[in-house]
Amino acid sequence: MTTTTREMHAWGKLRPARATVCTPAWPPAALPGPGPLLAYGLGRSYGDSCLLDGGTMIETRFLDRIRAFDPHTGLLRAEAGISLDAILRFCVPRGWFLPTTPGTALVTLGGAIANDVHGKNHHRSGCIGNHIPAFDLLRSDQPVQTCHAGDALHAATIGGLGLTGLITAAQIQLTPIRSAFLDVELIRFSGLDEFMALSAESAATWEHTVAWIDCIAGGASLGRGIFIRGNWSDRGALTLHRPARLSVPMDLPACTLNRFSVRAFNTLYYRRFCGKTKTLHQHYAPFFYPLDGVGQWNRIYGKRGFYQYQCVTPPAAGTGPMVQILKQIAASGQASFLAVLKTFGHVASPGLLSFPTPGITLALDFADRGARTRELFDRLDAIVRDAGGRLYPAKDARMRADDFPRFYPQLETFRNHLDPSFTSEFWKRMHPH
Amino acid sequence: MSAPTYQAAVFGATSSICQETLRAMLRQQPARLLLIGRNAGKLAAVADDLRCRGAECLTLTAPLADFATDWASLLPQHSANRPWDLFLLAHGTMPDQEQALADGNSLAEVLAVNFVSPAVIAAACGAILDRQGHGTLAVIGSVAGDRGRGSNFVYGSAKAGLDTFLAGMRHRFAKRQRIKIVTLKPGMTDSPMTAHLTKGPLFSSADRVGALAWQAIRAGTPVAYLPGWWKLVMTLIRWLPEMVLHRTRL
Numbered sequence A: 001m002t003t004t005t006r007e008m009h010a011w012g013k014l015r016p017a018r019a020t021v022c023t024p025a026w027p028p029a030a031l032p033g034p035g036p037l038l039a040y041g042l043g044r045s046y047g048d049s050c051l052l053d054g055g056t057m058i059e060t061r062f063l064d065r066i067r068a069f070d071p072h073t074g075l076l077r078a079e080a081g082i083s084l085d086a087i088l089r090f091c092v093p094r095g096w097f098l099p100t101t102p103g104t105a106l107v108t109l110g111g112a113i114a115n116d117v118h119g120k121n122h123h124r125s126g127c128i129g130n131h132i133p134a135f136d137l138l139r140s141d142q143p144v145q146t147c148h149a150g151d152a153l154h155a156a157t158i159g160g161l162g163l164t165g166l167i168t169a170a171q172i173q174l175t176p177i178r179s180a181f182l183d184v185e186l187i188r189f190s191g192l193d194e195f196m197a198l199s200a201e202s203a204a205t206w207e208h209t210v211a212w213i214d215c216i217a218g219g220a221s222l223g224r225g226i227f228i229r230g231n232w233s234d235r236g237a238l239t240l241h242r243p244a245r246l247s248v249p250m251d252l253p254a255c256t257l258n259r260f261s262v263r264a265f266n267t268l269y270y271r272r273f274c275g276k277t278k279t280l281h282q283h284y285a286p287f288f289y290p291l292d293g294v295g296q297w298n299r300i301y302g303k304r305g306f307y308q309y310q311c312v313t314p315p316a317a318g319t320g321p322m323v324q325i326l327k328q329i330a331a332s333g334q335a336s337f338l339a340v341l342k343t344f345g346h347v348a349s350p351g352l353l354s355f356p357t358p359g360i361t362l363a364l365d366f367a368d369r370g371a372r373t374r375e376l377f378d379r380l381d382a383i384v385r386d387a388g389g390r391l392y393p394a395k396d397a398r399m400r401a402d403d404f405p406r407f408y409p410q411l412e413t414f415r416n417h418l419d420p421s422f423t424s425e426f427w428k429r430m431h432p433h
Numbered sequence B: 001m002s003a004p005t006y007q008a009a010v011f012g013a014t015s016s017i018c019q020e021t022l023r024a025m026l027r028q029q030p031a032r033l034l035l036i037g038r039n040a041g042k043l044a045a046v047a048d049d050l051r052c053r054g055a056e057c058l059t060l061t062a063p064l065a066d067f068a069t070d071w072a073s074l075l076p077q078h079s080a081n082r083p084w085d086l087f088l089l090a091h092g093t094m095p096d097q098e099q100a101l102a103d104g105n106s107l108a109e110v111l112a113v114n115f116v117s118p119a120v121i122a123a124a125c126g127a128i129l130d131r132q133g134h135g136t137l138a139v140i141g142s143v144a145g146d147r148g149r150g151s152n153f154v155y156g157s158a159k160a161g162l163d164t165f166l167a168g169m170r171h172r173f174a175k176r177q178r179i180k181i182v183t184l185k186p187g188m189t190d191s192p193m194t195a196h197l198t199k200g201p202l203f204s205s206a207d208r209v210g211a212l213a214w215q216a217i218r219a220g221t222p223v224a225y226l227p228g229w230w231k232l233v234m235t236l237i238r239w240l241p242e243m244v245l246h247r248t249r250l
């Protein structure tokens, strides 16, 4: 197995890590060296949970073989470095789809499990961890073992931030589709209450729901956006998506995204159709993966990189905290386009550190404008904390260490399952002493 | 289900480019594949993947770089009494050049894996194609064989030898229209072989290279650069006068 020393990046490109990188081409029977160790999938986590400075990072992307597939049940077993994109290229023509999917398919199966990723159908299907009957885990203190749903190590590894060992292969239960297209409705809404009403009304009859929200607009336009809901269609062929044709060739100047360009974009986007609603027969690629058509789009934020802030606030707190959050963001003028709002449902994930809990989740990007940006985050944190909400480690590069145990009450149980040789920059940041 | 009608024997089947070539093949048609390589465990993993994608797979473990195996008589034993539509040769290794230059044995081994072994196997496959009267022999060479360059001439010279060997075979079979000899020349490809190199814009994914390789095999393209723009690049590099080349660090 070749090893090299090089800089590794997370998607937000804030602070690279320098690490010894080994890239196994075959599922290893033993871990490299004494550690510290961390697995790295496709680096689509925004913050530092996929980075380890000064340690050995195990890059998994060549572990991409499908090892078993039952065409009658849709149960697929694959090596952990396979991308969701590659799984789709295999399963869509055969009439199957991922049980749930994040907003990009360019993530690995192992990475998706380690963050217990969620998608637009969370209110129906929960997280990806709800659809992983078993996986193989290689730890520094044990030979490869298979962990099944119900096992303690299964629960710890789902959403376990890669800290319980290396997942070498996993089973995933796919879901049948008759067409690669969805019947989609877009509905313009003018504020958070209308969003909540649309979410409630759609929960039972729409499998996929999400909203795009304009985080620049304040005042009377605060919380305006477009509600997007879709169901798998019966019409249309099992057509595959195409690979990205365009790519951002280099880091753009940091000023490309400013409050004027973003405001213009958001206004155009909000007004992109006439009337209140629009219906579409849409392929899964623009519906689930609107950004995968452009390679390396994270370069539009320039060399300094960017943050994503994703939080969830529980139903008990009502919409009050989210209104406060939106007001703070609008007043700061720092938001970028494409903020995403969704309500999580009540399907519980097995994962001990799984992020989704019932409530409203908001995710949006912020260019790194130094202290101004961090102070805004501190104000948002305070609102989330008071509401009894939490932040998503997969997106995080700056959460306060004392918030982590508050946000994740099962943290102490989780600690029992840590692999002694594994750690990450995120984990170190959460344990400053 | 009836047995697939297309049949191929694949040497160095554990290579990443080769796996992608076979995946591309299976996206278009089922096939019966004899997967040959030196490691049984790795071959089994490859066979799992290709079976899920619609292939019928057999595996055969053999040390490709020893020349004792009599492929011309061994291959027919695994043919299920059907002709071979394709022989694909993919094994190769990119050495640490300094080490190879300092040690005769390791230099000889690099030449053996990249030239002698594929040439010996190609000759045997050629004999089978001759008997059958049809079929394709496709061999993965490299753009590195197009010109001797200071940074990579040990590997490059072996691939150059292979290139010439295949050009000769093509000439020999020129009148046999149903026999195709295909030289595949990938440029820099993101695979385990290059995992230690920094990836610049000249790199292509193994996925892309494999898909293009399958296209070239299907079309029977005599010499295919993968992707095609490498043909232009290598033409320019071949034309560089030595005086100019020597000023570069290529």
Ligand SMILES: Cc1cc2nc3c(=O)[nH]c(=O)nc-3n(C[C@H](O)[C@H](O)[C@H](O)COP(=O)(O)OP(=O)(O)OC[C@H]3O[C@@H](n4cnc5c(N)ncnc54)[C@H](O)[C@@H]3O)c2cc1C
Residues within 6 Å of the ligand: A011, A038, A039, A040, A041, A042, A043, A044, A045, A046, A049, A050, A051, A060, A080, A081, A101, A102, A103, A104, A106, A107, A108, A109, A110, A111, A112, A113, A114, A115, A116, A117, A118, A119, A161, A162, A163, A165, A166, A167, A168, A291, A394, A424
């Ligand atoms: C455009 C975009 C949209 C997104 N949308 C969503 C969304 O809708 N919902 C959502 O939940 N997330 C979303 N994400 C986040 C992304 O899905 C997660 O960060 C995902 O985990 C990244 O997977 P990766 O393979 O790139 O892993 P990496 O980011 O490389 O690693 C993530 C974690 O997984 C661990 N890991 C990776 N492989 C293994 C393994 N084999 N064994 C053990 N641990 C491993 C790493 O150590 C690390 O802790 C989005 C990201 C982007 C860029």
Ligand SMILES: NC(=O)c1ccc[n+]([C@@H]2O[C@H](COP(=O)([O-])OP(=O)(O)OC[C@H]3O[C@@H](n4cnc5c(N)ncnc54)[C@H](OP(=O)(O)O)[C@@H]3O)[C@@H](O)[C@H]2O)c1
Residues within 6 Å of the ligand: B012, B013, B014, B015, B016, B017, B018, B037, B038, B039, B042, B063, B064, B065, B090, B091, B092, B093, B094, B113, B140, B141, B142, B143, B185, B186, B187, B188, B189, B190, B191, B192, B193, B194
């Ligand atoms: N990657 C590039 O940039 C690039 C560019 C041009 C050409 N090529 C050529 O493409 C072909 C495939 O390479 P790849 O990129 O797919 O690399 P790879 O995944 O590392 O595959 C290398 C293959 O060669 C086999 N091999 C190596 N040494 C061997 C030996 N001594 N005996 C028997 N088999 C041996 C390996 O078998 P094991 O699995 O058993 O190790 C494996 O099947 C090679 O011929 C290579 O020269 C590659």
